[in-house]
Amino acid sequence: MDDPQTTVLIRRAQDGNASAFGELVDSHYDTIYRFAWKWCRHRANAEDIAQQACIKLAASLAQFRFEAAFTSWLYRLVVSCAQDWQRSQQRHLHAELSGDELQPDDSRTEDAIYIGQLLEQLESLGEGMKETALLVHAEGLSHAEAGAILGVSESTISWRVHTMRKQLQRREPLASIHA
Amino acid sequence: MNTHSFEHELKQLAAPPPDPAARERARRAALEEFQRRPGTVHQLHSPRRWRPLGPWSSGLAAASIAAVGVAVYWLLPPEERVLAIGEPATSPSVPTYTELKHDEPEPPQSSTARAERSAITTAPPPPKMELPAVETPPPVMDIMIPQESLPASAISNATDRTRPAVAPAPPPPPLQASTRALEEVQVTGSRRVSREFDSPMAVTTIIADTLESENRDKFQHFDVNPVKRAAEEPVSTFSADVDTASYSYVRRQLDDGVLPPADAVRVEEMVNYFDYAWPAPASRSAPFQPTITVSDSPWGTGKKLVHIGIRGFDLPAARRPDVNLVLLLDVSGSMNSPDKLPLAQRSMALLLDSLKPTDTVAIVVYAGAAGQVLAPTPVREKQAILDALGSLRPGGSTAGAAGIQLAYELAGRSFRKDGVNRILLATDGDFNVGITDREALKSLVERERDKGVFLSVLGFGQGNYRDEMAQTLAQNGNGVAAYIDTLNEARKVLVEQASAALFTIAKDVKLQVEFNPATVAEYRLVGYESRGLNREDFNNDQVDAGDIGAGHVVTAIYEITPAGSSAQLIDERRYATGTDAPPRGRVAPGEYGYLRIRYKLPDSTRSRLIESPIRTRASVPAALRQDVQFSTAVAGFAQLLRGGRYTGGLSFEDVLREAQASRGEDPYGYRAEFVQLVRRAMQARGIQ
Known part of the structure; x- marks a missing residue:
């Protein structure tokens, strides 16, 4: 569960204390931003996602009832903001093809190309795959935690992790194309 | 690429440290939102000024309004709370549910906030059993x-x-x-x-x-049924499903102000929650007959929806076993x-x-x-x-x-x-x-x-x-x-x-549709993901399938893309051979496909067969128009809740309009309740 300090902050914020809420944002912004960045690998977009998540946090903190760890709850919120962002990007793309906006800012390096392709591939494997991969592998969460965040059972997460491994094994090594 | 490297690469994925200026911006924006909360009861009714952040933030506006409601709720003295939350609510179940919700036990170690909450929990009396109190043992x-x-x-x-x-x-x-x-x-x-x-x-x-x-809450994960090419996989087989659990669960989540997890939404159970006027058979010897209609798909230009409706024979009360x-x-x-x-x-x-x-x-x-x-x-x-x-x-x-x-x-x-x-x-x-x-x-x-x-x-x-x-x-x-x-x-x-829940009139009801590649390019079964059967299971009486009770109504919807339509999703195969061509023999330009239903009478182990062609001109009779429209709205809503992969530009607003236009008589108010549910989903979108 959460450390007592966070718990106190949350309760005070829920009681309407703005400085406690500010402190809460401060202490979790890093987590929020880093996950957002991993999602889109683009600084400005990650900042947008993170800001949206913070606003959403303000709007829905009253609903947090200490039934799950705060960080799990927060992750859930950030994931949903990231998904919203992605959907909007896709709509955007269909409407008018915007070039630079979507390009990850580290797109020059070979590693980045590889990661970009990898995440795209994961996405094409099905619903929730990218989310699962990022939470489990990039964030190092347990299957149970990832399940709680994504609202699916632990076994679904395990199944997804297994599927990803199996599917990616079958594919051509992508990085070498660009090497 | 080996698996080690893919997991390893993700582990190595390191975000650059956040920009302090961006952090400050986010903090200010969040604080602004935070401080809007107190004393804003009236804003439940009037949409607030919203400063858009980008093209994708508009959905959040509605979400925040709902959140404001929740926040305000806690700021009011206990005796006013139910009133405050009850005011915008159009469904009477909301205040009741709020009371119930907070009757849940609280841990003994309570802080101020907790204590305040438990104080309210005792305020509404627990729902009393209408049964007389018993002092003697059963x-x-x-x-x-x-x-x-x-x-x-x-x-x-x-x-x-x-x-x-x-x-x-x-x-x-x-x-x-x-x-x-x-x-x-x-x-x-x-x-x-x-x-x-x-x-x-x-x-x-x-x-x-x-x-x-x-x-x-545990739900089996499933993926949405994909679009299939009629030329490559013309036969679709599934089991009937009369369950409605998903609808009630979704309603409960939405009443609580949150969107349900995608896996909790089963499209067919949402659709089957409602009664439609599909005609019933006259005698018990054929326990049901299929009704087939073809209409334009509201979420895919150039696509059509095929409704297959079944109503089970209803038992007169006197003849109930x-x-x-x-x-x-x-x-x-x-x-x-x-x-x-x-x-x-x-x-x-x-x-x-x-x-x-x-x-x-x-x-x-x-x-x-x-x-x-x-x-x-x-x-x-x-x-x-x-x-x-x-x-x-x-x-x-x-x-x-x-x-x-x-x-x-x-x-x-x-x-x-x-x-x-x-x-x-x-x-x-x-x-x-x-x-x-x-x-x-x-x-x-x-x-x-x-x-x-x-x-x-x-x-x-x-x-x-x-x-x-x-x-x-x-x-x-x-x-x-x-x-x-x-x-x-x-x-x-x-x-x-009750008669549907208690009296089974047909066991192991399986449906199979064979699409005609000459008239159908692609098809997709809307929902029924957890009810899919293998093609060969259809004629195998050993394979268990869903049952239909007296008076039960079952509806299945296929979305099809007629051949030659520009709405086709899958490209033609470049190396297609003759085997992909329409089968020798029948071309049947007047049929989209052929429906077969297998079922067993309750006391039988051998299945019977009902067959019917799906005619391209099977338009919707006037008496069924509202039901087709309403079931389509429900199917659209359920798909949106699941993420809307195939629903194109369909929005909750569209669903709301369609559902309102097709409420019909609605003697028990179920359809009116659905309309409220769509409104709730619009509010809850984004809060989670």
Whole structure:
């Protein structure tokens, strides 16, 4: 569960204390931003996602009832903001093809190309795959935690992790194309 | 690429440190939002000025308004809260639910906020049972201790306590004194299972368990049915499904202001929640006939929707067979919530009204151990049944398996050869103690089904609900799985649809559609993901499928792309060979496909076949127009809740418009309620 300090902050914020809420944002912004960045690998977009998540946090903190760890709850919120962002990007793309906006800012390096392709591939494997991969592998969460965040059972997460491994094994090594 | 590297690469993925200026911007924006909250009751009605952040933030505006409502709710003095939240609400169930929600037990170590909340929880009186209070023990009470499910120490302990358990039940503890209620687990049909239970620590654990339970609802994950090419895979096979549990669960989530998890949304169960005017067959010899309509798809230009509607033959009341019913109630500690055991008790009491005086009802409970509360009793002795129902109190852990065994034993003892023998299981889905092996439980249910005892599952409560288990058991037991969240829902399932829930008119109903590649380029079955069958299963009578009760209405929708339409998603194959071409023989330009339905009469093991072509000109008759439109709106809504992969530009607003335009007569107000649900989803979008 959460450390007592966070718990106190949350309760005070829920009681309407703005400085406690500010402190809460401060202490979790890093987590929020880093996950957002991993999602889109683009600084400005990650900042947008993170800001949206913070606003959403303000709007829905009253609903947090200490039934799950705060960080799990927060992750859930950030994931949903990231998904919203992605959907909007896709709509955007269909409407008018915007070039630079979507390009990850580290797109020059070979590693980045590889990661970009990898995440795209994961996405094409099905619903929730990218989310699962990022939470489990990039964030190092347990299957149970990832399940709680994504609202699916632990076994679904395990199944997804297994599927990803199996599917990616079958594919051509992508990085070498660009090497 | 090897697997090590893909996982490793992700692990190495390091975000650059955040920009302090961006952090400050986010903090300010969040604080601004935060400080908007107090004193904004009126804003529930008027949309606020919203500073857009980008093209994708507009959806959040509605979400924040809903959140403001919640925030304001907590800022008001307790006596005004229900009023404040009730004002914008158009469904009467909302304030009730809010009260129920906070009746949940709180842990003893409470901080200020917690204390404030529990103060309110005591304000609304717990819903009272409408049944008379009972001071005497229930009429009959045999106790069966499932030896294999208890530790050795517990067995001796439990045996010692068998006497006290049969003694007059203690006066029911008030619901809000939840701690006490949990300490006094020794109640009808259950008793302290082990010594650990006496220690305060164990009690705390259980309370914590109840609290933690919010996120533990379990749903089987499934992926949305994909678009298929008629030329490559022309045959689509699935099992009928009359369950509606998903709709009630989704409603409950939305009433709570959150969007349901995608896996909880089963499109076919949402669609099948409603009654449509598909014509019924005239005689029982053919238990149903299919109605097929073709209409334009509202979410895909150039696409069409094929509705396949089935209405089961309804039995006149006089001709209903005798019923031998065993109510199996979960009385474990986790049922200690007003929307669980008390609601189950009231629901069961309602059910008695739809039975004949000569039908029999028995009651079995399970918790730490399983016990018979009431031997098979004719419904004409209604008071005895009500008394037994009213005496049940929650407590103890769950041993679902032992309870099921005992229920089957009782059903077998009072078996009616020409009647309906059914177990009605009411639970929040916890089968953790006892036989936890799902397969073992499943095969027990299957064996009993073959002997003629069917099983239906009624799900209650939230937080612990194991949908997957309920589905599995009901599917294998030739029964329905329904989720009961309000007394109104209980009335719908147990009174209005009692004959459907109790009397099976056709077993193993399978549907198969063969699409005509000459007229159909692509097709997609909307929903029924968990009901898919292999093509070869269709003619195999050994393969189990869904059952249809008297008067049941089942609807399936295919979305098709007619050949030559620009809406086609999948490209033609470059290297297609002659085998992809339409089959030799029939081209049938006037048919989109051919529907086959296989079913068995309840007492038969051999299936029968119903066939019908799907004609390209099967337009919608005027009498069915509203029903086709409404079911399409529900299907669209459900798909949106699942993420809307194939729904194009369809929005909640479109759904709302379509649903409002097709409400029709709506005698019970179900469709009006759906319209409210869509509004709630618009508010909840983004909050989660």
